[in-house]
Amino acid sequence: MAERSLTGSAPARAGLGAIALRIALIYISARVVTTVFLIVAAELSGPSSRFGADAGLVDLVLGWDARWYWIVAETGYPSELPRTESGAVAENQWAFMPVFAYLAKLISLPFGNWAVGAFVVSIVAGYAASLVLFSLLRDKIDDTAATWAVVFFAAGPLAALFQVGYAEALFLVWLLLALRCVLRRRYAWLYLLVPLMGFTRPGVLAFALFLALFGCWRFLTRAREPLPGREIVHIVLLGILAVVVGFSWQLLAGWVTGESGAYLATELAWRRNWIPGEASFFPLEGFVSAAAFWFGTVWRLGAVTGYVVLVTLVIAIAAVLLFVPQVKRLGVELRLWSVSYLIYLLLVFFPQSSIFRLLVPLSPLWGAFAVPRSPVWRGGVLVACLVGQWWWIYNMYALGNAIWQIP
Template structure:
């Protein structure tokens, strides 16, 4: 003992815990990240259930199954069990009321098939599995432009995002994101033939494929302008044009189907407007971009401020969004991600009315997490992850623990 050998720290092992983590296959590491995120979300949901009262939408002591089947999941369940109404319900004013035509059929029926008699179990399984697969594809998409560390952190942000409860409730978001990321990856890798199968399924999972049609058009223009340095063969031109036309056609197909079944060509658009009319009588017909202008005034008046401040805030928001695309971390994500983000944001501005569901509707912009994860600062990355989890806790408490206010709709 005189040499003190028993009191000195043992030498570090040749392989550290970090080395063991890096030796795992990427799919296993993403599975670990995703599982940890889902356990945290489950904890938040359990806390929301404990805090739920008789005044809550879900009542006292709801189960996790109640949350799975809550909110829009009821509409998807209705689609799977009853289908779509040939005669849409109407309100006291004679306008078409909220009904199942606002919800696409793919997720509803896939969940029904997977559940083997229990739609809720099938919905949970499809959402969970699609969320994990979406993480894998998102990682693959980001790795085309980023290193492994940034891509994994982006996946962690995505899996833990403030609205990550969507990965384990009966909503179509998880499946839509999986299909969307597959489509973006196919464009980035120029695997055109796969898109002929992905795009129609995407179109009938939830709205948004028209943004992909715009993205393909812009992508074709970008490729044409760069053809001197990046050759654009005739076969690729044909694919881009054909796929853009396909995305446009299937993007409008649901309106045509709803019109054919109900005998009312405006049945789908009037169904979507039914949710807006609860906010304002101004929504008689659909007018692109009207929703955001109306909402700017409505929300600021609800907050006790003059409407003009809402319009000014809207202008500043648009300017900030445009400026975002010039930020170096966003530019480094690649043209495919940037064109998709721009197209989808324009689509949102054109067709949606911003309210509490807007946070959920931002999920298709998730490839932009790559820009957030780009800085190599571990402290910054951990801080972003902590903010994601804090936002998730607040969002779940509001939407599922309470859900009894007009701004508590996921």
């Protein structure tokens, strides 16, 4: 009720305008820094880099996976899967969802250049995500801490994603809006947001798990917060919708190509960049194989060491989400989302250099870094964010010539 009365009054509208301006100033400042980093990275790009010695900002915007989204926008999806010389399924467009690619194409029509559309979608989506993140966290922590969380988010190690042709920024808008709807028990919008998430980039199955865990938590705490029947219906139906959307792309790829495993085979084609030969998939296999690969084959520390590190890491992350006070301040819902997404990655992902980008949907956790009030702490986190951002841009864009330099 308080929110309804506030949003309907002139002073509140002025307050919302002030917040939007504050977030805009933070976001624009962060984008200036990122632009400088990208310009320097383009200048440092040499003959051995993926982008060559004459790289420019447009080349970086269209780099790596952005080129696949561009291909989707221009040519669509293949009805016949491409093959390597050995007969295995080659990398192709089915690994990339359509919403970002086609939205960027629509925005690019007045400019005649898909890269411009991709840049506009990403940078606007990044600002929208910053606004929603502030609103999401202000419900849990104070205004100042929520503002600092946006500072860390906008200037974070992966902030270049707000300026290149990747779908992450757009996905974050849908995700953060969806989490906000759950926090405020406004489920109707989720019937739109869940399909938007599912057809922007992979990850909606993690949201299905989140809804399942959230529903269990709501049932167990119904004495503290009443659980009306309509809310149960919404949670169940939305969970089913998220599962259906999550598997629908696989079914569509199979129907169009005539190969039931088209999508999975396409995703596994990328894994052969690290582990040559025929790749396979079953839950947890990616992380288990990667532990043996990185610690046993690459770093020569032994596969057993990799398994021990993996188990230790899982236990440590669980302890952080369960017991660290700053994380607990964010509330059960955001912690359940973090758990759900990490379980999803553990089940389906093969960890390599892209793991940093894959962790971006955990952005609500920036709130935990912003809770401590010490100026030294907050300044230190910001410096670490900027250093991490330059490290990521330098390695992925200025160099981009080693197995661990793929965003």
